[in-house]
Amino acid sequence: MNRKKSLTLAALCMAALATPTIAQQGGGMMAFVSEWDMNGDGVVTLDDFATRRGDQFEMFDLNGDGGIDAEEQANMAQTIAGMQEVNHGGQGHGQGQGQGQMGGQRGPGPRIHAAMTAAYADTDHDGVIARAEWEAATARLFADLDANGDGQMGPGDFGH
Template identity: 35%
Template sequence: MKRTFWTLALVSLVSPALAENQQPGAHFIENWDLDGDGAVSLEDITTRRGDVFLTFDADENGVLDAEEYVFFDEARANDMENNGEQGNGNGMRRASDGMTLAFNDIDGNGDVSREEFLARAGDWMALLDRNGDGSVTTADFGR
């Protein structure tokens, strides 16, 4: 189950058919909406962040250090490059910002523990949920 999330995400991007006719935020929701109801809940986000953390914690020590973050940052950059140009650039940027070392390193010691990463789920949610209805849908992306 490890290292599947971004890998899957990246594989899905390679298919050009998938990138067409997408609503703003559709790519994000596709990746984060675990129960498929079209809305990403805080629960979905917390669970998914746990998966993402495991994906990039290469040495499985429960901490994402700066070195591991290099790969994480690269994966997100690739993702943005492939999906950021469909009118959802801002939403995708906010999504990516919530994944950075700076955003998640709560105690400022230079790396991100699993606890820190999960503790930030609510703040990230607040960042993404622009209309404040408690879940992230395509309505929170775009203009």
């Protein structure tokens, strides 16, 4: 991968990954919904969530081969860590310690980031997160985040 593509993807990733972190900082549920509600109906459904997560997959599949290999996973982890560092000023708040409306482990950010790892998504343990594995992880994550099971994410799913 060349440096220009790397920098462009890093900028795109910052936009896609910022919302869970912003939500933890105090941007609240409205910031999360604003970024993840892809059709603008005011709620985050599985379709919305799958679209945003699909965008993330595309950003991190740097060579476009349909899988996120070990090098791309390292890039993804570094990008997430960098976003947490930028948004939390190096105070260690990137691991769900934020104090905003969706702060701490109750908000979606830490779980969304955790689901972007091989430990969560590489179910065949071959070292590559295939698109199908990412999509299955997306559905599993949505079900986990939709605590009340109503098919959409809202404040009630995060203890608010």
